[in-house]
Amino acid sequence: MPARHFDRHRARAVRRAADRLQGQVGADMGVSDSAVANWETGHSSPDPEKLPEYAAALRGALDDLFPRTGMPDLADLRCDAGIYLNETAGVIGTKSAGPVSAAEKGVRRLKDRYVPALAARYGVSEGDLRRAEDRSFAAAEEKSRGAESGVHQDAAADLGRPPGSLAEKITLILQRSYPGPQGPPSDAEMAAQVNAQMGADILTAQDFLELRTGVKDTAPTAVLPALAAVVGVSPLYFESDDAVAAQVYEGLQLLAAAKQGSIGRVKARGLGPQGLSPRMMALVNELVAEMKEEEAEAGK
Known part of the structure; x- marks a missing residue:
C-alpha cells in the first residue's frame, strides 16, 4: 500500500518551530517522551495509525507533514x-x-x-x-x-518479449504509467477515466477487468483510443501488429509517391479500412513538405 512518508528530520524541525517539547508531543499522543525522541533520532518509527495524532501534536496537517503518493487502500x-x-x-x-x-x-x-x-x-x-x-x-x-511467477517483474520481463495480446499490452502500460508501490488505479477507476474520455458510460469495471486479464480480447471501437489518451500513448499501441504494419506500409507508399512527384494523386485516394487516420495523414504530409523544402534548398 502507499504508506505515508515519515521524515524524522522534518518532524523534529516542525516540533521545534511550534516551540513544543518532546514530552508535550508525547503527552498529546499518549506515549512517552522517549518514544518521540526515538522517532526523531531514527531508532524507531511511529505506527501508521499514530500519524494523525502525531500531526495534530505537531500543530500541522497530516497530508503536509506525512504525505502519501497515490490513492489510499x-x-x-x-x-x-x-x-x-x-x-x-x-x-x-x-x-x-x-x-x-x-x-x-x-x-x-x-x-x-x-x-x-x-x-x-x-x-x-x-x-x-x-x-x-x-x-x-x-x-x-x-x-x-x-x-506465482516467482519474481516481481513487469509483464514484458515475464514474457521475455514485447507484449502481443491486448491483455499484455494493457497490463504493461498500466505498470509503466503508474510505477511505485501504490500501483495503477483500480479497474473501476480506469473504467471511469476511459468513460470520461469518451463522454459516455460505455465501459464497466468488469469490462476493464476482462480486457486486462484476457477474458475478452476485443473492445468497442472508441474504448482503446480513449484508454490510449488516458495513459498517454499512441492509439497504435493497442492495434494489432498487422494493422500497425499496414499503416506503416501506407506511409512508406506515400513517401515514395512524394519522391516521384505524385503526392497530390496519393492524397486524393481516400482512406481504406487499414489506411492512415487524418492525424497520421497530416503528419506524413508535414514530412513530405519538409522533404521538398530540403530538396529545394539542396538544389540551390
Missing part, C-alpha cells in the same frame, strides 16, 4: 482515521476484526452492512470506502501474480 483509510485493526470489531459490531482484516488483505469483501459504520468512522463516503477496497483487492491480485 482500506488499510490506509483506517490508519488515517487513527484506528488499529483490532479496534474495527467495535466499529462494525463483530466479535473480531476478521471481516476488516480479510478485506484489507484482498481475501473477502466487506458485507454491505459493515460499510456505513466504517465509512462514518473513517470520515469518508461509502463510495470512497468501496473504491479503497477495490485497490486493496487489486494489490492482492498483483501480489498473487508475482508470487
Whole structure:
C-alpha cells in the first residue's frame, strides 16, 4: 500500500518551530517522551495509525507533514482515521476484526452492512470506502501474480518479449504509467477515466477487468483510443501488429509517391479500412513538405 512518508528530520524541525517539547508531543499522543525522541533520532518509527495524532501534536496537517503518493487502500483509510485493526470489531459490531482484516488483505469483501459504520468512522463516503477496497483487492491480485511467477517483474520481463495480446499490452502500460508501490488505479477507476474520455458510460469495471486479464480480447471501437489518451500513448499501441504494419506500409507508399512527384494523386485516394487516420495523414504530409523544402534548398 502507499504508506505515508515519515521524515524524522522534518518532524523534529516542525516540533521545534511550534516551540513544543518532546514530552508535550508525547503527552498529546499518549506515549512517552522517549518514544518521540526515538522517532526523531531514527531508532524507531511511529505506527501508521499514530500519524494523525502525531500531526495534530505537531500543530500541522497530516497530508503536509506525512504525505502519501497515490490513492489510499482500506488499510490506509483506517490508519488515517487513527484506528488499529483490532479496534474495527467495535466499529462494525463483530466479535473480531476478521471481516476488516480479510478485506484489507484482498481475501473477502466487506458485507454491505459493515460499510456505513466504517465509512462514518473513517470520515469518508461509502463510495470512497468501496473504491479503497477495490485497490486493496487489486494489490492482492498483483501480489498473487508475482508470487506465482516467482519474481516481481513487469509483464514484458515475464514474457521475455514485447507484449502481443491486448491483455499484455494493457497490463504493461498500466505498470509503466503508474510505477511505485501504490500501483495503477483500480479497474473501476480506469473504467471511469476511459468513460470520461469518451463522454459516455460505455465501459464497466468488469469490462476493464476482462480486457486486462484476457477474458475478452476485443473492445468497442472508441474504448482503446480513449484508454490510449488516458495513459498517454499512441492509439497504435493497442492495434494489432498487422494493422500497425499496414499503416506503416501506407506511409512508406506515400513517401515514395512524394519522391516521384505524385503526392497530390496519393492524397486524393481516400482512406481504406487499414489506411492512415487524418492525424497520421497530416503528419506524413508535414514530412513530405519538409522533404521538398530540403530538396529545394539542396538544389540551390
